Amino acid sequence: MRNTYIPYPVRIKETQVETEDKMLKSFWLEFLNADDAKAFDYTPGQFAELSVSGYGEIPIGIASSPTEGEDLLFTVNKVGHVTNRLHNMRAGDVMGVRGPLGNSYPLEEMKGKNIVIVAGGFAVTTLRSTMNWLLHPDHRGDYGDIDFVYGARTPGMLLYTDEWSQWQKRDDVKVHITVDQEFPGWDGLVGFGVDIVKQIKPQPDNAVALICGPPIMIRFTWPVFEELGWTTEQVILSLENRMKCGIGICGRCNVGGEYVCKDGPVFTKAELDKLPAEY
Amino acid sequence: MAEKILAKDQLDQFLGKLAEGREVFAPQDVEGKVAWAPLEAAADLLWDFSNSDMSPKDYFFPQTECMMRFVNKADDEMGMIMQAEPELNTPRALINMRPCDAKAFQVLDLIFMQDEMTDDFYWRDKREKSLLVGLACNDPCPTCFCTSVGCGPHHETGLDVLLVDLGDKLLVKAVSDKAAELLAELPEAEQADLDQAAELKKAAEDMVEANVGVATDQLEGREVMELYEAALWPRVAESCLNCGTCTYCCPTCHCFDIQDEVQGDEGRRVRNWDNCMSWLFTVHGTGHNPRGSKTHRVRQRFMHKFKYIPDKRGGEIGCVGCGRCVQLCPVNIDVRSVVNDMNA
Numbered sequence: 208m209r210n211t212y213i214p215y216p217v218r219i220k221e222t223q224v225e226t227e228d229k230m231l232k233s234f235w236l237e238f239l240n241a242d243d244a245k246a247f248d249y250t251p252g253q254f255a256e257l258s259v260s261g262y263g264e265i266p267i268g269i270a271s272s273p274t275e276g277e278d279l280l281f282t283v284n285k286v287g288h289v290t291n292r293l294h295n296m297r298a299g300d301v302m303g304v305r306g307p308l309g310n311s312y313p314l315e316e317m318k319g320k321n322i323v324i325v326a327g328g329f330a331v332t333t334l335r336s337t338m339n340w341l342l343h344p345d346h347r348g349d350y351g352d353i354d355f356v357y358g359a360r361t362p363g364m365l366l367y368t369d370e371w372s373q374w375q376k377r378d379d380v381k382v383h384i385t386v387d388q389e390f391p392g393w394d395g396l397v398g399f400g401v402d403i404v405k406q407i408k409p410q411p412d413n414a415v416a417l418i419c420g421p422p423i424m425i426r427f428t429w430p431v432f433e434e435l436g437w438t439t440e441q442v443i444l445s446l447e448n449r450m451k452c453g454i455g456i457c458g459r460c461n462v463g464g465e466y467v468c469k470d471g472p473v474f475t476k477a478e479l480d481k482l483p484a485e486y
Numbered sequence: 487m488a489e490k491i492l493a494k495d496q497l498d499q500f501l502g503k504l505a506e507g508r509e510v511f512a513p514q515d516v517e518g519k520v521a522w523a524p525l526e527a528a529a530d531l532l533w534d535f536s537n538s539d540m541s542p543k544d545y546f547f548p549q550t551e552c553m554m555r556f557v558n559k560a561d562d563e564m565g566m567i568m569q570a571e572p573e574l575n576t577p578r579a580l581i582n583m584r585p586c587d588a589k590a591f592q593v594l595d596l597i598f599m600q601d602e603m604t605d606d607f608y609w610r611d612k613r614e615k616s617l618l619v620g621l622a623c624n625d626p627c628p629t630c631f632c633t634s635v636g637c638g639p640h641h642e643t644g645l646d647v648l649l650v651d652l653g654d655k656l657l658v659k660a661v662s663d664k665a666a667e668l669l670a671e672l673p674e675a676e677q678a679d680l681d682q683a684a685e686l687k688k689a690a691e692d693m694v695e696a697n698v699g700v701a702t703d704q705l706e707g708r709e710v711m712e713l714y715e716a717a718l719w720p721r722v723a724e725s726c727l728n729c730g731t732c733t734y735c736c737p738t739c740h741c742f743d744i745q746d747e748v749q750g751d752e753g754r755r756v757r758n759w760d761n762c763m764s765w766l767f768t769v770h771g772t773g774h775n776p777r778g779s780k781t782h783r784v785r786q787r788f789m790h791k792f793k794y795i796p797d798k799r800g801g802e803i804g805c806v807g808c809g810r811c812v813q814l815c816p817v818n819i820d821v822r823s824v825v826n827d828m829n830a
Contacts, residue, residue, distance in 0.1 A: 458741030464794035
């Protein structure tokens, strides 16, 4: 049997500071062993435990898409013991990845439907993965209209600028990038993500919404969808909680009987409405 | 296989065979406490104890367990790469385990070994290499409530062999075929022995049933939120100290933390028992804590055992009625009254 606690060894291939506050840094990781890369068979929405020997592990959403090749992308907020160490690591350093963990966005059930994605702040990571998956030539035809709404506090806090700039040039996806207020040199949208949703008025017929962001954003965004006639089954959210094992045993990330690490992190709003808000 | 008889004065011989290729452990008198320890001789076995103060979960899920090691040198070829700890070398026999503890490990099997990804290497290794010889309870405590949670004083679930103390001899019942060879040469039990064992079982069950038990029949049909928002939780939380004693002595509590430790060029990743009573258990890196109040944490423990686990694991209750938490809680919180309030 495989010991699922042992991380696959990986090497940091490339790093990039993503935001003006320098708190978010991206890491491209390559597997040291080809077999491990094959075994790490993931779907957008899943996460992995990043392992820094001597410091510990942290659960981070996978920002790359399997359609991009075998290397993995993670964007990490510098907030604690492990992430501080990770931010000081460089290309060439060896670390570990354990996963893929958790469920994923329901990409199969989403086929044939219109998709609205609302991302706030650095919660955009697994939605970057999803967008790359959806826009891939092998998959784009499986889905209907796509709206991508992404908001950050300032232009300098937006992640993956190179990528969404490319998406903006496509005619098969509507990309709405917004910042909280006017900034010199910013000629994009201004306002919260929820304001943009109000403007574009996504229609609930044959549609699904993926909403990922800080709890406050979700609290204000859902009523807008509700007013437009969306049901809680159509709204898909991704949770995060403190985790250790990542495989549904160690007991801390549960919301009611559901383990965010194993039964989640992706839940419909309908599912979450039946559970305590312990997240 | 028919029940066998093992005379207590033949125990050393039996233990000798049990110890062939195995380490043998049993509850013993350790400085005035009943504790699990390596067994040297049959004379050290206890026959009149109620149960060990701590459950034997330590043999499958140690309080601290090294999971993996690494060379803490970036320039070493294998540096910083985690290597799994080796498997258990010597199989084990745990003798005189109470039926409630054995049942607890069967419940934990459902959690530690769910599917390909959730298949706890360390738990499985020790479970597969252990032989469990149980000792039926003939004299349960007033805090025992096993019969109200699907277990019982002579329960066999999770055991390989069940012993029933008949005075100067033991009735030996093979539950699995794991110990068939060990028992092959023992004489068969007489009808009188079987009758005596049946009487002891009935008497023990009656004793447990005369105790306060828990009623859980309403819990399955109730919504999570109804139980979660019940009025009892602030009252239970008011006296709770969040000390975690109940979680450490509990045979089914299995929450753990994982930490890295480094000393010079050597590093290791260990897991330690953790508990849901701790504020640190759930706090996010941002400082946000989804179970930030004592009420949240107390509620979590009872909801986990009596609602979340049964809902997820085919009705199996996450409590075996051993009563340790009732005995050891410093502020006398009694799981039975809490659950009966939930069920009311």
